[in-house]
Structure formats: C-alpha cells, structure tokens
Amino acid sequence: MTMLNIDRSEDEQKIAKLIEQFPVTAILGPRQSGKTTIVSGIKAEHRFDLENPRDLAVFDNPQTVLENCSGTIVIDEIQRKPELFPLLRYLVDTHKNKQKYIILGSASKDLIKQSSESLAGRIAYYELGGFRLQDIGPKNWPALWYRGKFPLSYLAQDDQASAQWREQYITSFLERDIPQLGISIPANILRRFWLMLCDYHGNIINHSELGRAFGISDTTVRRYLEILQSTFMIRLLQPWHANISKRQVKNPKLFIRDAGIFHALLGFSSLNNVYGSVKVGASWEGFVLEEIVQIIQKRREEVFFWRTHNGAELDMLWMDNGTLFGVECKFSDSPKLTPSMLSALEDLKLAQLWIVYPGDKAYSLHDKVKVVPFSQITAKDLFIG
Numbered sequence: 183m184t185m186l187n188i189d190r191s192e193d194e195q196k197i198a199k200l201i202e203q204f205p206v207t208a209i210l211g212p213r214q215s216g217k218t219t220i221v222s223g224i225k226a227e228h229r230f231d232l233e234n235p236r237d238l239a240v241f242d243n244p245q246t247v248l249e250n251c252s253g254t255i256v257i258d259e260i261q262r263k264p265e266l267f268p269l270l271r272y273l274v275d276t277h278k279n280k281q282k283y284i285i286l287g288s289a290s291k292d293l294i295k296q297s298s299e300s301l302a303g304r305i306a307y308y309e310l311g312g313f314r315l316q317d318i319g320p321k322n323w324p325a326l327w328y329r330g331k332f333p334l335s336y337l338a339q340d341d342q343a344s345a346q347w348r349e350q351y352i353t354s355f356l357e358r359d360i361p362q363l364g365i366s367i368p369a370n371i372l373r374r375f376w377l378m379l380c381d382y383h384g385n386i387i388n389h390s391e392l393g394r395a396f397g398i399s400d401t402t403v404r405r406y407l408e409i410l411q412s413t414f415m416i417r418l419l420q421p422w423h424a425n426i427s428k429r430q431v432k433n434p435k436l437f438i439r440d441a442g443i444f445h446a447l448l449g450f451s452s453l454n455n456v457y458g459s460v461k462v463g464a465s466w467e468g469f470v471l472e473e474i475v476q477i478i479q480k481r482r483e484e485v486f487f488w489r490t491h492n493g494a495e496l497d498m499l500w501m502d503n504g505t506l507f508g509v510e511c512k513f514s515d516s517p518k519l520t521p522s523m524l525s526a527l528e529d530l531k532l533a534q535l536w537i538v539y540p541g542d543k544a545y546s547l548h549d550k551v552k553v554v555p556f557s558q559i560t561a562k563d564l565f566i567g
Contacts, residue, residue: 188317188333193310194220200306201254205274206283208260208297210290211310212414212440213359214351216333217286218258220310224284227253232262241266248273254282261289262362267300274304289363290412311414312336312440314476320557327469328453330442341452348446352376355415365409375406379416379436380447384464386489387418387436407436414439419471422486422499426529431489437468444468466513467497470538470556474498474509477560494525499532508535515539519547527551 197220200207209217218231228251230237240247241263248255248269260266270283287293290309297305312331315323329336329344332351338344356369356376378396393403410416418434438444444465450456456465475485478500488508489495498509508526510517517537527535527550537553546552 188313188337190216190220190313190317192316193308194223197221197308198224200308201282201284204304204306205278205281206270206285206297206301206305208285208287208293208305208307209310210287210293210307210414211312212332213288213355214332214334215310215312215414217310219333221256221258221284221286224256225254226256226284227251229256229258231258233259238262245269248281249277252277252280254284256284256286258286259288260285261287261293264292264296267296271300271304274301288359288413290414292363292412311472311476314560315473315557316560320560323556324453327441327465328445328450328456330440330445331472332440332442335442344442345446345451348442352443352446355413359413360409363409363413367406367409372406372409376410376415377447379410380438380444380461382436383438383444383461384467385435386431386433388433415443417471419485419487419498422488422530424488424530428494428529429491431491435487437471439468439472441465441469441472463513466540467511470509470511470559471498473556473559474538488526488530490525490529494522494529496522496526496530496535499530505533506530508532510535510537512537512539515541517547517553519551523551 197207197209201224209221211217230241232238232241244263244266257266273281274283294307313326313333313336314331315326318326318336326336328341329338330348335344335347338347356373360367360369360372375396382392389400389403393400396403407416407418411418415438417437417439419437420434421431423430438447445456448459448461450459456462478485485498485500487495487497488499496508497511499506508530510523517539523535526532532550535551537551538556538559539553540556542555542557544552544554544558
C-alpha cells in the first residue's frame with residue numbers, strides 16, 4: 183500500500199470549500215496525520231514550514247515577508263509562531279481578495295484560542311484525524327483497528343514495521359514535540375503517566391485517584407491531561423446530563439484517541455494480542471468512537487456519553503436539531519437488547535440508537551435500535567438526523 187492508493191477526496195473537497203469561503207483556513211490534527219500531504223495537492227503561491235530552520239529564520243520579520251506575498255499562502259506548524267495570529271488578522275483585513283492563508287497546526291486548544299481571539303469571523307477550522315474507514319475500504323478495518331489511523335503506521339510493510347513506527351512516534355512526540363511547545367516535563371515522566379492512562383481507557387476518570395496513583399497533585403494531573411488532550415493524543419468525553427430523577431455520573435471518560443498508539447503503549451504486536459486482552463472491549467469502544475466522531479463532527483459540535491449511578495449507560499450521544507441520537511459499541515458476535523439500552527431510550531428520549539459491532543450483518547432489535555457492522559457505518563443514511 184502507498185499513499186497514492188488512499189483516496190482522501192472527501193477531506194480534500196471539504197478543505198477546498200473552506201478555503202474558498204474564508205480568508206484563513208486552519209487544518210488541525212496530530213503530527214503525521216497527513217495535513218501536509220493533503221495541502222501539497224492544493225495550488226499555493228507560497229509555502230512556509232516553521233520546522234524548517236531556513237523558513238523559521240525568514241519569519242524573524244514576518245510582516246515584511248507576508249506583505250510581499252499574494253495568492254494562497256501555506257504556513258505549516260504555525261503553533262511555533264503564535265505571534266503570527268494578530269498579524270494575519272491585519273493582513274487579511276488590509277489585503278482583501280489578495281491573500282488566502284492555509285495554516286497547519288499540531289496543537290489544538292492553544293492554537294484555537296490564539297487564532298479565535300485574533301481572527302474571529304475570518305477563520306475556519308478543519309480537524310484531520312488520519313485515515314477513516316471510507317479512505318481505506320470496509321474490508322480493511324481490522325488493520326485500521328490494530329495499526330491506527332496514522333498514514334505511515336497503517337501503510338507500513340507489516341505489523342512489526344507498524345509497531346516500530348508507532349514506538350518511534352511516541353518517543354519523538356515526548357522527546358521533541360512536547361519541548362517544542364514550550365512544555366518542560368521530562369519525557370520519562372510523561373511516558374509513565376501516558377502508560378498509566380491506558381488503564382483508564384474507556385473508563386470514568388477521577389483526578390484525585392489518578393493523582394494518588396501517580397504521586398502527583400490534582401492540579402498536575404489536570405495539566406498533564408490538558409497537554410495530551412491539546413496535542414490530540416487523548417479524548418476526554420464529557421457526560422450528558424439529562425433532566426431526570428436518577429443520579430448521573432459527572433466526570434469525563436478518557437480515551438487514547440488513536441487505537442494504534444493505545445496498542446503500542448500496551449506492547450501489543452498483533453491484532454491477536456488485542457483479541458486476547460482484557461482491554462479488547464475498551465479498545466473497540468475507543469476505535470468506534472473516533473470513527474463516528476470523524477463521520478459526524480463536521481455537523482455536530484459535541485459528542486457525549488451518559489451513565490447513571492444505577493448502572494444505565496450509553497457509550498455515545500449527540501444532539502442534532504434538538505433530537506438526541508445514540509451509539510453503543512459492542513465487541514460481540516450478536517449484540518442483544520439490554521435493560522441499559524431500554525433505560526437510555528426511555529430516559530433520554532432517543533430518536534435512534536445504533537449498536538456498532540464487528541460482525542457482517544445488520545439487523546433490528548427494536549423500532550429505534552439497529553445493530554450495524556462497523557464495516558457499514560460510512561453508509562450515508564446512518565447517523566443522520
């Protein structure tokens with residue numbers, strides 16, 4: 183497999199539409215998710231990579247450089263120069279119809295905060311999270327699950343090469359990327375913390391409990407989580423609070439966002455290791471969650487989970503036009519309707535509940551509950567309100 187075999191035309195088309203509509207388009211996502219590759223296919227008059235020492239040196243006086251540019255201007259790894267954002271606002275306001283900016287970044291929270299303060303109304307955001315099922319084809323989902331969504335991991339020659347790539351990615355992220363963001367935490371400490379988070383993958387997180395286990399304060403726990411969240415390494419899925427009499431869980435659930443990275447941290451060398459692990463259910467839930475988020479995120483701002491102290495729960499839910507929809511992730515040959523699902527339907531007034539499993543046949547369990555194979559979740563009639 184090569185990058186040339188992978189069709190990412192949907193991402194390309196959506197990005198092109200944003201570029202047409204907005205003076206600044208920000209493409210956000212983890213390193214090596216394919217941002218630079220996708221943008222390389224877009225015609226641009228000027229390209230700057232702030233990881234290139236030469237380009238970085240040129241930007242010692244960025245106003246002089248950018249004022250002399252016209253057309254489409256690409257700036258990669260812009261989080262290394264956050265002071266550019268106020269300048270971009272001035273330039274797009276001053277040089278209307280003369281300049282278009284495409285900025286790429288690997289740090290989400292800080293980048294969005296910096297840009298939104300300076301570029302409100304002038305900037306559009308697109309998150310690129312690696313390969314999706316529709317990119318690689320429905321029959322290839324087992325490899326996507328084990329290897330993860332990073333192009334170079336998925337496209338590796340074999341599972342061993344993929345595992346080696348992911349281990350090197352983790353090391354580079356900790357030893358190079360984190361310090362470049364101005365964060366001074368020893369790589370071995372953050373690695374141990376990240377490893378410990380694997381035990382919480384798919385579970386409710388308690389900051390105090392995690393702090394005691396790692397020997398650090400609640401404040402430090404929150405700081406480490408924020409670093410991993412803002413660099414797209416983890417997802418903190420927030421709880422949905424329904425107006426019902428039952429007591430509901432209020433803490434977030436934690437997921438390692440890329441299944442391949444999760445498996446690498448656990449030392450799994452093949453998909454058979456995943457099948458034989460006590461973590462297989464949690465791994466499946468995180469894998470399905472990220473795929474569905476990529477499908478629906480362009481239309482919905484937020485996705486949640488729901489759980490009560492009585493044991494009723496729902497893995498995912500979101501609202502569309504005032505209506506709630508839900509998903510359960512089941513690593514099972516033949517999922518069944520459960521009391522928990524019925525409770526979610528009744529308490530949350532769900533319009534539809536889908537159960538995503540690794541089988542190959544779709545079937546209904548209820549007029550509002552449908553079991554769907556993972557290989558079919560890209561169908562256009564699914565997850566649409």
